[in-house]
Amino acid sequence: MPTKIEKDAISGRDTTGHEWDGVKELNTPLPTWWVYTFYATIVFAVVYCVLYPALPSLSGHTTGLLGYTNRAQLARDLDEQAKARAKYVERIRTASFDEIRKDPELYSFAVAGGRSAFQTNCMQCHGAGGGGGKGFPALVDDDWLWGGKIDQIYQTIRFGIRNANEKSRQTNMPRFGVDGVLTADQVGAVTDYVLSLSGNGKATPEGAKIFQEQCAACHQATGKGNQEMGAPDLTDSIWLYGGDRASVYRTVFYARNGSMPAWSERLDEATMKMLALYVHALGGGK
């Protein structure tokens, strides 16, 4: 509290009455409108606290008369966006892949939507950019187990591979070693033959013979594979489970039967079409 307000001799102004070791402070009053502005901000804060969520309590917070929440706002925004997207989504649902690809606006919408759906549903196995990993095919290269045409990709996404869906792609590689079809030596011989198909190592005639008997039905006599069966091309540089001898031996001995969910059980048609277009555009689409 000001105690001793004096008039300063030099400036002719009042002091505030504060004094520190003989140093006194001149009173330089603020304009009143300034302090009213300050009061106005206090009133604003009170009104805001009444209208909007503001005060914490032990188990939550006041909700405010307007019932505003960020969550509801987000839901509204998402709804609005969904509405804005709806016309594109509907066109994607009804149009054929060719029609979509001929419409640059629709196509870029589809690829963008596909990218977003991919990041949510697919990247866990196939990698953020479709780069794949051991046991999970790369979607960016030019090698396809079940075909890289847009319709084939769409089919794979819809019904998946080796799952409970009745339309899923179903083939099984026999467990040549475990089930006793081939002896360990025979597995070794056919492994050498398979490696020789891509120019690695030397094959024995026995390996070639076993391959023609046991493997050619699916992988073709040339080893080029068969996309109808999901049988990989064994002559190229791409190895889903590793291309060293031990990995290939293991593949023949125990077999590999990778699985993928049927996304039609979880995603709508337009999203799956967008996914197919996105995957096709990654760089490997045929």
Place this chain on the structure above:
Amino acid sequence: MDGGSSLYAARVRVYPHAISGTWRRVKWAALVLLLGLYYIVPWLRWPRGPGAPDQAILLDLDGRRGWIFDIVLWPQEVYFVTGFLILGAFGLFLATSLFGRVWCGFACPQTVWTDLFMMVERAIEGDRNERLRRDRGALSLDKAVRKVTKHAAWLAIAAATGGAWIFYYVDAPSTLVKIFRGQASMEVYFFIGLFTATTYLLAGWAREQVCTYMCPWPRFQSAMLDEHSVIVTYQDWRGEKRGKHKAGDSWEGRGDCVDCRLCVNVCPMGIDIRDGQQLECIGCGLCVDACNETMAKVERPLGLIRWDTLARQQRRSEGKPAGRWRPVRARTVLYGLLLLVVAGAMLAAFLLRSDVELSAQRDRSPNFVRLSNGDIRNAYTVKISNKRQGELGVRLGVRGLDAARLAIADSGETGADRPELSVRSDAVGSYRVLITVPARAAQAATTPIAFFVLDRQGRELAAHASVFVGPGR
């Protein structure tokens, strides 16, 4: 607390008196020029052809383009705006060190609009004495009518101001029609409302309070001023001792100031220039006009209040010749040089500015792709910005790699050497570009490469450095 020691002071209302004279005329001229420019500029047309706005100056925030005659600024060139702000700052510093607060007194929007609002006020409510009398008097029909008329006129001017401001950001003619038909967007109405409210409050009600309490400029202008800056000065050595003077009385033993208080009454800031330099003084020179009018009446030399430097006034007060004004001083030279350097840098940046830009961002997931025949492929997102008006046809190429094949993903092409691309007028073309290299040629972990675009005549328009990643065996 009693009234005298309150921490808050009631506002002392300022009732500026009308005045005529040289500086008042300069102020009117500045007002007409500046407001005229402000209102006319958005209406200037500048045909740019189909698909582009025909407004000479348009800051299209939605379209993210600044259209300034034949210059089209993209968001990434916002540094030109920074450059103009720096130029403005140094210009202000230079002007202040030469002529004091000439900006505040003549060119600041706060001053210009306050002048305009005061002119309207004077036309409706009369000059200082009439306004004072009416405000002190009781409420009457005449008072009410004049007050309502004044505020209505202020609001109309303020609304016209808000409207004019929005025209810098939208197409002026079509938006004007939409505003009156109620078809303009909420943003347009919001900003018209906002600028109407701020103009009305700042020029009608707040006035000198803005300069004294809100604006930071008066607080640090003293850093640019020195004793050689031309400012509004009172010659106290000649004016004092002041006092009333009757016609025919002797001028011996007294100063020239007849204490008519006209200089105080005309001051829009409500200060007394005879108290010396003050933070509140905006250097508008109206008190110079006022004092000259009085000095002419009492037949004393003009210029008791005059534009002058403190150094010259000091010498005058000592009876010495005033000497020459020194505009060339260390600080003015420095500010001038800085101004030239910044202006030169901006001009160089502008002249070297390319209207075709290329950027390439490499996919990092996966880092590289091995194809079935063993080739290595990297994918890039290549963006070509076409800042020209008109379609741009280019060929995209890459250097730094032997036997590289370039393809646009999903285009159906498998590897043209230099694929032809076409970018729409005033747009960015974005392409996923695949570079494929035979396995034997891609052994290094990283190879520096560069993308480039050629025009139809084979001239290189832009280039962008990147890398190609291989297995690194």
